[in-house]
Amino acid sequence: MEYFLQQLINGLTLGAIYGLIAIGYTMVYGIIGMINFAHGEIYMLGAFISLIAYLAATTIGGGGVAVGLMVALLATMLFTALWGWAVERVAYRPLRGAPRLAPLISAIGMSIVLQNFAQLSQGARVKPLPPVFRGGFTLLEGETFSVHLSYLQIVIVALTVTLMAVFTFVIARTALGRAQRATEQDMKMAALLGVDVDKTISTTFVMGAALAAVAGFMVTLYYGVIDFYIGFLAGIKAFTAAVLGGIGSLPGAMLGGLLIGLIEAFWSGYFSIEYKDVAAFSILVLVLLFRPTGLLGRPEVEKI
Amino acid sequence: MxxxxxxxxxxxxxxxxxxxxxxxxxxxxxxxxxxxxxxxxxxxxxxxxxxxxxxxxxxxxxxxxxxxxxxxRRPRSGPLERLGERFAGTRHWAGWAMIGLAAVLPFLPFADRNLVDKATMVLIYVMLGWGLNIVVGLAGLLDLGFVAFYAVGAYSYAILSETFGLSFWVCLPLAGLFAAGFGLALGFPVLRLRGDYLAIVTLGFGEIIRVILQNWVDVTNGPNGISGIDRPTLFGLSFSAMAPEGQPTFADFFGIDYSAEHRVTFLYFIILAMALLTNLFTLRIRRLPVGRAWEALREDEIACRSLGLNPTTVKLSAFATGAMFAGFAGSFFATRQGFISPESFTFIESAVILAIVVLGGMGSQIGVVLAALLLVGLPEWFRELQQYRMLAFGGAMVLIMLWRPSGLLASRSPTISLGAAK
Missing domain, CATH: 1.10.287 (Helix Hairpins)
Structure with missing residues (x-):
């Protein structure tokens, strides 16, 4: 029971991180129907930038841990969002209206570029950050095993929930969100009705990148080690999460992320750590078999 | 003014x-x-x-x-457009010229062992590209995990030859069959999914295969890989310096001095023949009902269904056929390297193969050759720049796509159409 609760907590934390990345995939897919393969790398850049910003704020700037974390969070969101914008501007926008596979290949190329850029500029070695955020509660004191809930896990989940609420509000209630939904439904019609389609799509990328940046920031704090390769697997899993939840659906992405996180935590807790990735993908295949549009996806209407 | x-x-x-x-x-x-x-x-x-x-x-x-x-800059009609048009007229001639060049390559004065080796590598990718072209180019199915079948082929040859001592020529068809079987097993549940769902499931499947290869140590020897894989023989003549007793080597049989280059050249010709067979198969099957069905399905799935084609079976056949060729290429890769490990079958390989198909212009056989030369051949020459090689590789993928969104030689026209093609 204690063990179960611990895995549940770990799974939820991991799931929150996947969910944040998955939102970027699902929004971009919803609006221009492309798999933004470089999104995982954007998250990786976010992790690097947050580490650098934290170190810069605490060592060069001389701030404390709290100041360092705030600076790191804001700087990461800002710079990573800029990266997301730049990638869209350089590699995807010129390909609008091109054959469907062209942006995908361009995205894969961009992902290779970003990965190697990070490797070349920051070195291939794993970057360790000593834990800056200690402490937590002990929820249950078992005989052999006690359940821990660290402050960091609370922060991660709380931050994720807050961001989710903000973004749901933005999509549902603001002019920007309306423009995004209009572009998603019919790009040409939206343009005719005065929506600046290019700007809306750019904003979508910026928003997705900012959320991925937060995920990168949290993962740096949570695991304390990052390298240039973390983006690939996290990206695949987050995309899996987006598909699982129903691609194009914001709550779906979050739900999918949580599910993937929980599956991974329980699988590695009860079965084998080596095969946890296999478990996540197998669940995806199973879900798609019975609900081809994902858990919360709308069924596609076939037009002739 | x-x-x-x-x-x-x-x-x-x-x-x-x-x-x-x-x-x-x-x-x-x-x-x-x-x-x-x-x-x-x-x-x-x-x-x-x-x-x-x-x-x-x-x-x-x-x-x-x-x-x-x-x-x-003048708009449109760049040199490649003209090249494409010229190729369209003289494609036959150009194809034969390329085959001729490939056939005499090892005997050209400037061809050393190194060059033949690199050409072999390029040809593996050409073959993989042609195999994937059946899935992506003809049937229009986006497969991001093609390398899984390549891995299945490579490992089935390595394991079969290690445990049962079977020769390369016996294992080659078996490896193809195994890969095709995996293709069927994977395709059966997922091919009902539409476009991008298929992409992510195949990508996941590629990762699953790699994870299994890495962790199923009893069978695959895990991350250490399998080494000492048998080399192919020419009708029982081996290409090693010393043959096992009772069997003549290639050099003995023909009464020539032993040279390591013989084997390199032999391997080159095997993969050349295999790649050309893949090409011939593709060109021929496009005229058979099943090939027509693939292309028709790519163009319009709803129309196909209305005309009584079962999309799942048609897709499944394309998927399995592509997987089979990947299996062939995989077992050749195993025998050429003599050593395989999960490292060789990462996602990046799938991405490279897909990039070759898309950059070449989907459905274009010669385009695949050009793209393979560009993406695999060229970086091989810059191995010294190891660090910057992958950076440049990714950059090149983006730039080529921006420059020619529909591929180097775009020819995605159906083999046959009613009236004037659109």
Missing amino acids: AAAGSRMDLRRALADALVGGFVAAALAFPMLGFRLEDSSTGLSLGLRMGWVAAAAAVVFAGRLALTLLAGT
Whole structure:
């Protein structure tokens, strides 16, 4: 029971991180129907930038841990969002209206570029950050095993929930969100009705990148080690999460992320750590078999 | 007037380039401006703001040059368009010329062992590209996990030859069958899914295969891989310096001196023959009902269904056929390397193969050859630049796609159509 609760907590934390990345995939897919393969790398850049910003704020700037974390969070969101914008501007926008596979290949190329850029500029070695955020509660004191809930896990989940609420509000209630939904439904019609389609799509990328940046920031704090390769697997899993939840659906992405996180935590807790990735993908295949549009996806209407 | 106009253009170009430079500086600031340094006391930061300035300057200059050049460039009808048109007329001739060149390549005066080796590598990718072309180009199914079947082929040969001592020529068809079987097993549940769902499931499947290869140590020897894989023989003649007793080697049989180059050349011809068979198969099957069905399905799934084609069976056949060729190529890869490990079957391989197909222009057989030369052959020559090779590789993928979104030689026209093609 204690063990179960611990895995549940770990799974939820991991799931929150996947969910944040998955939102970027699902929004971009919803609006221009492309798999933004470089999104995982954007998250990786976010992790690097947050580490650098934290170190810069605490060592060069001389701030404390709290100041360092705030600076790191804001700087990461800002710079990573800029990266997301730049990638869209350089590699995807010129390909609008091109054959469907062209942006995908361009995205894969961009992902290779970003990965190697990070490797070349920051070195291939794993970057360790000593834990800056200690402490937590002990929820249950078992005989052999006690359940821990660290402050960091609370922060991660709380931050994720807050961001989710903000973004749901933005999509549902603001002019920007309306423009995004209009572009998603019919790009040409939206343009005719005065929506600046290019700007809306750019904003979508910026928003997705900012959320991925937060995920990168949290993962740096949570695991304390990052390298240039973390983006690939996290990206695949987050995309899996987006598909699982129903691609194009914001709550779906979050739900999918949580599910993937929980599956991974329980699988590695009860079965084998080596095969946890296999478990996540197998669940995806199973879900798609019975609900081809994902858990919360709308069924596609076939037009002739 | 013209002078004023050009001055305006220049000013606009300068402003544009300046913005580009600023953005580049902002992008480079965290990643290039600081350097993470590990030391015994923990992580620290180093400064190198010069790099930021350099990045900004490069982007500024590049952007300026691009905008200024863009004004003078003629639109459309680039050299490749003309090349494509010419190829369309003389495709037969060009194809035969390429085959002829490939056939005599090892005997050309400048061809050393190194070159033949690299050509073999390129040909493996050509074959993989042609195999994937059946799935992506003909049937229009996006497969991001093609390398899984390549891995299945390679491992089935390695394991079969290790445990049962079967020769390459016996294992080759078996490896193809196994890969096709995996294709069927995977395809059966997932091919009902539409486009991008299929992509992510195949990608996941590729990863699953790699994870299994890495962890199922009893069978695959895990991350250490399998080494000492048997080399192929020519009708029982081996290409080693010393044959096992009672069997003549190639050099003995023909009464020539032993040379390691014989084997390299032999391997080259095997893969050339295999690749050409793949090509022949593709060209022929496009005229059979099943090939027609693949292309029809790619063009319009709903129309196909209305005409009584079962999309799942048609897709499944394309998927399994592509997988079979990947299996063949995989077992050749195993026998050529003599050593395989899960390292060789990462996602990046799938991405490279898919890039070859898409860059070549989907459905174009010669395009695949050109793209394989460009993406695999060219980087092989720059191995010394190891570090920057992958950076340039990714950059090239983006640039080629931006430059020619529908591929180098775009020819995605159905083999046959009613009336004038659209």
